[in-house]
Structures are given as structure tokens and as C-alpha cells.
Amino acid sequence: MRRRLINSTLAVVLVVIAVFGISLVIVESRTIESSARESVQSDAVQLVGVVENRIAAGEKVSPAALARQIDSDRYAVVRVPGQAPITLGSPPKGEVIQAHDTGAHGESAAVEESRSVVSRAVGRTLLVILAVALLAVAAAVVLAVQQARRLVAPLVDLAETAERLGSGDPRPRHRRYGVPELDRVADVLDSSAERIAKMLTAERRLAADASHQLRTPLTALSMRLEEIIATDDHRTVKDEATIALGQVERLTDVVQRLLTNSRDPRSGSAVAFDLDEVIKQQMQEWRPAYRGEGRLLSRSGTRGLRAVGTPGAVAQVLATLIENALMHGSGAVSIHTRVTGNQAVAEVTDEGQGVPPDLGSRVFERTVSGRNSTGLGLAVARDLAEADGGRLELLQQRPPVFALFLAREGAERTQDGRRGPDDDGTPSVR
Structure with a gap:
């Protein structure tokens, strides 16, 4: 492209010089000859x-x-009449330019000049015009090279930017070149880079969230399958298989919710549901794991609460809190429900060391973890809670108390501030 420019x-430039140069040579030649x-x-x-003046004055007309x-x-x-002709100069050779004039007393004068004098003058003019043309060509070359560099370098830069976008590097370069058309292309590429960066970030976040949200249901399902493998009691197998099927349905709900949120994050599915049922289901799922660790999982607080939200999302949040208490906490774990204002609150606490002081305000940030984990669990749980108008907070660092706040619907059937049995009607197990 540079060579073409x-x-x-x-x-x-050469066409302009040829047209105007030839015209100028013709005009100048005629002007010089004229x-x-x-x-x-x-x-x-x-x-x-x-001669007339000297004759009128009575003076002699002489060559001098x-x-x-x-x-x-x-x-x-x-x-001059009555005198011999007077010659001045030497007769020119070759073609000449002649002029003749006659006076009132019969005197006459003829003047000649060699055409070579005119040719030399025309030649000098041609040399001047040629020198100016060469200077114009040299200036045109310099300007053409500079202009080609000014246009080609930005195009090469824009091509590199487009190649970077195609290779998965969506960082905008924010370079401008002082050429409106090229700057417009740069604006479009930068805007595309920002959109691609947002899309990639959203896709990566969706993949991370999906892997984390699917991990907990799969873990619970694997525990149920392990229970089935470990027992020979057909009734127990049937019960565990029924629970496993329910977990598969919840896993399907998680996948559907992930797909729905990826298409339209604003789409909500909040409904009024029985909070006791969700807590009961979670305690049934996590009881085998806690039993295997020799730890207590119990339920206390207000019963009969109806909350507004997405049951699957609430179950996922509680599962995350229960799993964190199992993996990172110690001692007994309690799920306590209560009412504050027009909200239903589910608190999960254990007897462990809790959240380190330096992580207290950042525990819900992505990639922040105090135990070498991914740091996604609490961040995803908070997003799920906020999606339907709830919120997840750390009320106390040591011992840790995580609280899920949900909008409440209706009045509670019973209120019991004392520790009660598990929501399936059986005592807590250690």
C-alpha cells in the first residue's frame, strides 16, 4: 500500500508538471521571441x-x-541620403530577427539579431523550469513518503489490534492517529474490545459460578449414592434413592437457573415458599457427611416461616453455608431461624475459629479465601441471595455467624426461641 500511495x-505530480511545464515552456518561448x-x-x-535629430541639428551622422x-x-x-551606408556590428550567422524603420528625410535603419540569442534565452528558461520541476518532484517524493507512513503505520497498528482481539486479548489500546477515518475505526475497535472483555468476563464468571453451584448438589448426590452402596436394607436403599432423585431435580433446577440468568440476569423467579421445608431438605442431605465427621448439625428458632425468594437459590445458599461450616469450621453447627421486622432470617453458626480479622470485610469478595479454597462459594451465595431481593451477611466473625435475610410472607405458626429437634422430627445426630 505504501508503494501505491x-x-x-x-x-x-508528474502529470501536473508535464501539463503546466509544457504550457509554460511554450508561453515563455513565445514571450522571449516576441x-x-x-x-x-x-x-x-x-x-x-x-539620425533625424542630427540631420535637423546640422550635425554629421557618423558610426561613432x-x-x-x-x-x-x-x-x-x-x-542616409547623400552618404554611404553606415554599418554597426558584425553580420550575424544563420537565421536572424530583422527590423526596419524609415525617417521623414529618407533615412532608414535595418537591425538584425541572430536567432541563436533567442534560443539561448529559451534554453536558460527551460533549465530554470526543469530545475523547479525536479525540486517539485523531490518535494512530492518526501511528502508522499511521509503521507504513506502516516497512513500505513496506523493501518498496521489497527491490524495488530484486530489480531489481538481475534487471539483473545480484548484490552483496548486507546490510540488515535489524527486521521478522522482511522480514528473512527480505532473507536469501533476499542468499543468492540470493551464489549468482548465484558462478554468474556461474564462467560468466565458464569463458568466459575456454574462449576461451584453444581459442585455442592453433586457432592450431596454422591453422598446419597455412597449411602446406597454401603447398605443392604432395601427400605433404606429406597429412601435414599428417593432423596437422590429429589437432589437430581434440584440439580436440574440449578442448571436451568444458570441458563436463565445467563440469558437475562434480570429475570427473577421469586415465590412464596416454606422456609422449614428448604432447611429440612438441606439437613437431610448433609446429615450423612456430618455423621461421618462425628459432628452435630441441629436446628433451632422460629418455625413455620414463609419467605419470598427462589427455593432452589435459597437451598444453594444454605448448602454453601453448611458446607463451609463442615469444611472450615469445627464443633456443632446450628441453623437458627428468627424474625426481624418483615424479614425472615436463617443463621448458620459453628464452634470454630471463625473468619480471620483481616478477611472480615472481604469475605464475600471473589477469590478471597482464608483456607486455600477458590473463594467463590460465599460470593456466589451472596449473588444468589441478592437476585431475589434478599441479602447474605456476616454478623459475627468468631464464632462465625452467617445470616440469610429474606422477605417474609404471612405470620409464623409457632415461635420457639429454644433449640428444637431437627425439622424432620428427629433429634440432631452427632
């Missing part, structure tokens, strides 16, 4: 005038008196 610029003829004619008239009236490279013949 240079060649096209030079072609335009000027030479007028000068020769002027010399002839001047000679006749001098007329020699100063013409140029040295011209030849003149002056004829």
Missing part, C-alpha cells in the same frame, strides 16, 4: 530618431555617434 502521488523582436524594432526606431544606440551582439545598417 507513493506511486500515485508521483504520478499526479520580446526580442520588439527590442530589435525598438533599436531600429531609435537609430532613425537619432550611432554605435552606442544598439547592443554589441546586433548588426545594423543605416542609410
Whole structure:
């Protein structure tokens, strides 16, 4: 492209020089020749005038008196009645330019000049025009190279930017080149880079959230399958299989919710549901794991609460809190429900060391973890809670108390501030 720009610029300049140069040469040649003829004619008239003046004054007309009236490279013949012709200069060779004039007393003057003088003047003019043309060509080359560099370098840069976008590097470069058209292309590429970056971030976040949200149901399902493998009691197998099928349905709900949120994050599915049922289901799922660790999982607080939200999302949040208490906490774990204002609150606490002081305000940030985990669990749980108007908070760092706040619907059936049995009607197990 650079060569094409240079060649096209030079072609335009050469055409302009050819058109105007040839026209200028023709005009200047004619002007020089016309000027030479007028000068020769002027010399002839001047000679006749001098001769008339001397005759009128009674003075002698001599070559010495007329020699100063013409140029040295011209030849003149002056004829005065009653005198021999007077010649001035040397006769020119070759073609000549002639002029003749006659006075009132019969005197005459003929002046000649060699055409070679005119040719030399035309040649000098041609050399000047040629020098100017060469300077114009040189200037055109310099300008063409600079212009080509100014246009080609941004195009190469824009091509590199497009290649970076295609290779998965969506960082905008924010470079501008002072050329409106190229700056427009750069604006479009930067805007595309920002959109691609947002899309990639959203896709990566969706993949991370999906992997984390699917991990907990799969873990619970695997525990149920392990229970089935470990027992020979057909009734127990049937019960565990029924629970496993329920977990598969919840897993399907998680997948559907992930797909729905990826298409339209604003789409909500909040409904009024029985919070006790969700807590009961979670305690049934996590009881085998806690039993295997020799730890207690219990339920206390207000019963019969109806909350507004997405049951699957609430179950996922509680599962995350229960799993964190199992993995990172110690001692007994309690799920306590209560009412505050128009909200239903589910608190999960254990007897462990809790959240380190330096992580208290950042525990819900992505990639922040105090136990070498992914740091996604609590961040995803908070997003799920906020999606339907709830919120997840850390009320106390040591011992840790995480609280899920949900909008409440209706009045509670019973209120019991004392620790009660598990929501399936059986005592807590250790």
C-alpha cells in the first residue's frame, strides 16, 4: 500500500508538471521571441530618431555617434541620403530577427539579431523550469513518503489490534492517529474490545459460578449414592434413592437457573415458599457427611416461616453455608431461624475459629479465601441471595455467624426461641 500511495502521488505530480511545464515552456518561448523582436524594432526606431535629430541639428551622422544606440551582439545598417551606408556590428550567422524603420528625410535603419540569442534565452528558461520541476518532484517524493507512513503505520497498528482481539486479548489500546477515518475505526475497535472483555468476563464468571453451584448438589448426590452402596436394607436403599432423585431435580433446577440468568440476569423467579421445608431438605442431605465427621448439625428458632425468594437459590445458599461450616469450621453447627421486622432470617453458626480479622470485610469478595479454597462459594451465595431481593451477611466473625435475610410472607405458626429437634422430627445426630 505504501508503494501505491507513493506511486500515485508521483504520478499526479508528474502529470501536473508535464501539463503546466509544457504550457509554460511554450508561453515563455513565445514571450522571449516576441520580446526580442520588439527590442530589435525598438533599436531600429531609435537609430532613425537619432539620425533625424542630427540631420535637423546640422550635425554629421557618423558610426561613432550611432554605435552606442544598439547592443554589441546586433548588426545594423543605416542609410542616409547623400552618404554611404553606415554599418554597426558584425553580420550575424544563420537565421536572424530583422527590423526596419524609415525617417521623414529618407533615412532608414535595418537591425538584425541572430536567432541563436533567442534560443539561448529559451534554453536558460527551460533549465530554470526543469530545475523547479525536479525540486517539485523531490518535494512530492518526501511528502508522499511521509503521507504513506502516516497512513500505513496506523493501518498496521489497527491490524495488530484486530489480531489481538481475534487471539483473545480484548484490552483496548486507546490510540488515535489524527486521521478522522482511522480514528473512527480505532473507536469501533476499542468499543468492540470493551464489549468482548465484558462478554468474556461474564462467560468466565458464569463458568466459575456454574462449576461451584453444581459442585455442592453433586457432592450431596454422591453422598446419597455412597449411602446406597454401603447398605443392604432395601427400605433404606429406597429412601435414599428417593432423596437422590429429589437432589437430581434440584440439580436440574440449578442448571436451568444458570441458563436463565445467563440469558437475562434480570429475570427473577421469586415465590412464596416454606422456609422449614428448604432447611429440612438441606439437613437431610448433609446429615450423612456430618455423621461421618462425628459432628452435630441441629436446628433451632422460629418455625413455620414463609419467605419470598427462589427455593432452589435459597437451598444453594444454605448448602454453601453448611458446607463451609463442615469444611472450615469445627464443633456443632446450628441453623437458627428468627424474625426481624418483615424479614425472615436463617443463621448458620459453628464452634470454630471463625473468619480471620483481616478477611472480615472481604469475605464475600471473589477469590478471597482464608483456607486455600477458590473463594467463590460465599460470593456466589451472596449473588444468589441478592437476585431475589434478599441479602447474605456476616454478623459475627468468631464464632462465625452467617445470616440469610429474606422477605417474609404471612405470620409464623409457632415461635420457639429454644433449640428444637431437627425439622424432620428427629433429634440432631452427632
